[in-house]
Every structure is written in C-alpha cells, then in structure tokens.
Amino acid sequence: MKLALLTVSAALLVTVGCSSTTTGSTATQSGGGPVFVVGTDAPATIPSVAGVKIQLEDIYLTDSTTSTKSNNLLANPVVVDFARYNGLQGLVDMNDVQPGAYDGVEIDLGTQDEIDYLNTSTPPPTVTPLAATVPSTPIDITLPKTLTVSQTGGVPVGLRIDLNLAQSLTTSGGDLTGAITPVFEVSTVARTDTGAHIDEFVGSVTTALSSATADSFQITGPHGENFTINLSSTTEWDGGATESQLLADGTNAVVEVAGQFDPADQTLDADEIAILTDSKFYARGLVTYVTPSSGAASEINFYVRAVLPSGLSEVPLGNLADVTITGNEKYGIYWMHNSFTNVLFNDAALTAGQEISVGGADPTATPFEVKRIHLQNWGYNGTVVAGSENSGQGFFEMNVNGFAGQVIPSPILVYLGTGCDFRYGFGGFANVTDNAQIRVVGILLKLNGQDVLVARHIDGLNFTDMAVTAWQ
Secondary structure (H helix, E strand, O other): OOHHHOOOOHHHHHHHOOOOOOOEOOOOOOOOEEEEEEEEEEOOOOOOEEEEEEEEEEEEEEEOOOOEEOOOOOOOOEEEEHHHOOOOOEEEEEEEEOOEEEEEEEEEEOOOOEEEEEEOOOOOOEEEEEEOEOOOOOEEEEEEEEEEEOOOOOOOEEEEEEEEHHHHEEEEOOEEEEEEOOOEEEEEEEOOOHHHOEEEEEEEEEEOOOOOOOOEEEEEOOOOOEEEEEOOOOOEEHHHOOHHHHHHHHHHOEEEEEEEEOOOOOOEEEEEEEEEEOOOOEEEEEEEEEEOOOOOOOEEEEEEEEEEOOOOOOOOOOOEEEEEOOOOOEEEEOOOOOOOHHHHOOOOOOOOOOEEEEEOOOOOOOOEEOOEEEEEOEEEEEEEOOOOOEOOOOEEEEEEOHHHHOOOOOOEEEEEEEEEEEEOOOOOHHHOOOOOEEEEEEEEEEEOOEEEEEEEEEEEOOOOOOOOHHHO
C-alpha cells in the first residue's frame, strides 16, 4: 500500500487530523463541592468483544484517616459500556459531595452486567449477548493522589475511572466465561487536565437557545442528568451547523458536545458541538456490514452502543441494527468543519469498521431510515506492519485487531494529520516501530476503495500503566 493511492491530497487530510483541544464544564447539585466522574478504558485483547456493560451502583470517596465516606457521586445507578470509549473519555455523572480530603474510592456494582461478542463466521455478522457476573462486595481503591473537595460552589474536581478490559475479562480455553473481575485504575484530575476533558457527551436538548446569539442551553444526558452547555466565540460547530440551526431545532435536537468544566458554575464549556438529529432520535455504533460492498450503499448494519430515547426495540442497544440508505442523508465528520466533508464522507464512502452516529426519521420500520449520519472518532488497536513506517510523510500501515479488526480488511494505512499527539509512553513517531502494539484514535475514511485511518491520538499499549501516569 502506498500513499500515492490516495485520491485526496495530504493537505486535505490535514483538515481532519489530530488535535489537542482542551476546554470545558457541566451540571449543578445543591450542597457540597462539585465532583465529576469521567469514564474510559484500556482495550480488550479478545477480538470478538464488542461491548462490556457494567452497572455502577454507587461511587463514594473515602477518607482512611477518619473512616468516613462521602455521599454517592452518582445521582442514580448507571450502566456504562466501557468498551465504547476505547481511547476516548466520556462523562459518567457529576454530583456535589461533602468538602474534605479523600484518599480512596469505593465502587459498588449492580447486577445489570453484560458482555456482547461478534460472530463473523457467516455474513452479515451477528452479535450474541452473554450475561456477566461481577463481584458483589465493594471494590476499594487507594487514590495515587488525594482528591480535595472544596466548599460549596468551588472549582469542580474529578475522578477518571479506567476499566482495564484486558485484565478484567475471564476466559477458559480461549472462550469468555461471563465472569468479570473489574480492574479499575482510578486517578484524580483537575478540570484543566487532559484526563478531565470530555471527548463525547450526548444529550437531548431540554431548554433551547433563547435566541441565535444566546450563550447557553440545557440538555439531558443518557442517564437522566441535566447539564447547562455554555457557548462562546471559540466553540466550533460540525457539519456546517450554527446557533441559528440549533435555535430552529429547539427541543427536537440531540447534540454531541466536547469540552471541559467551567471553574465558576459547574456548567460545561463547549469547544465542539455537533447536531446529531433534529427529530429526537439518535443512535451510535460501529458499522459491521455494508451492502453493496462497493459504490453507493443501500443498507448498513451497525452495532448499537448508545440510543436516545432509550428502550427502542427497533434499535436494540448492544445488538445490530439495520439502516436503509436512500442517498438523501446529510453527512458530517466530527471534528471537521469545512466544505470538504461531503467529498470525504457520503453514501459511497461508508465502510465496515467506521464508528458512526445516526439520527432523524421514525425508527419503527425495519430497516429504518435516517436523516443524518456523522462519522466519529474511535480507537483502533493494532500492530505496526514492519517496514511500513514513513516519518517524512507521516504515515504507516497497521494490522487492525480487536473488535474492529473482525470487520476491517488489513492492513490499513494510518495517516497523521497536523496536531496528532502521542500518549501513554509514546513521545513521537520514533516510537512507531516494527510490530509495535498501538492504538490509533481517529476517523476511518474510505478513499478510492481503500480504508485510511486519520489519527488524532497515537497510544502505546502498555496495559499496566497506560491509564493514569500522564497527569499524576
């Protein structure tokens, strides 16, 4: 595979390359100091694993000196699919807790736990759910750095919870047993830390913009939490969206927000906003099959990681959904804001392995139709192909493994755009060596029939320390 195969110039691809944006904010509760919880994961090493859902019943901060613990950091129990993050960071919840210095965390798990795995023996692939079991006793973790919660109305502080999937899933003879022994790596983060940035937070608009120049609106997140989203002159809008469009969509809109917590009022300062739908319905997941395999698609199957409103039987969470492609959909690329979007992503550029969000029309038909399709960032794990590294032109080849590797032909070309950063033990392109185990977080494009992964982050996969060392 050569870079010359690409029909879009390197200069064009730079526009969708990596960035290191960091700005942000979120919700309010009464009493105590604000603490937010960010979820992420170290990837699973079992290729067929599509989803790992764990119910977080309670999360408490603990103080070993006084043998006390805070109130619950979760407003309600939440089921989190940790496998959906894979290199990204999502907001789990935020609550106010008693001021104090805490040196530990207690995590209590519920019974709504599940592992989903992909079967690719016959096309199209299918997904099989496996009921999971987790420890019934509290999981106590000592924090590597004390978390100090200030008085009421203070600056938000946070916990970053990383589930190491590779160490948490139990197998016997190479097969999943259904038992999960969670290996959580928990770190404290300040609101401006890289580990506190919210890469993706999806919610339904509940209080719309009051005008096209308003500076805030409110959304309800996937777990029922309410948040105020702040806008500014630096907020970027995806796919040509504008404040005027969001004003017109009102409470029919579902948006995806990236940002960080505001230091003054516990709201979320948005650095990125995408309008995913103006018709209240939204779903997200990884494409597993495209019909036909070349040319304009007429139908796609995708593994559903998230859906709003919840409980839609036609769009089964944790299973596959079918979408009819009519050619009338509006396409966008998250983190891309120029007129080249429809050149790079359209009905002829859909391919298995892409992480997408869909929204729009009535999903009660099977397969259903959508009005909008957004291409999303996601983490792709793999092995660097020996001899493929070209530091001068900023690309290499990678054999993809993990869940996405079950549906992506290998090898694929990985291109580094302007601003691409290196994390978790990687300091630069020099670390991209023959047969290195890496994770590329970015967007998967189909160019001239060839899959090309445009990287935003390049991660080393040292499972023992990749979670927290960067900001301790």
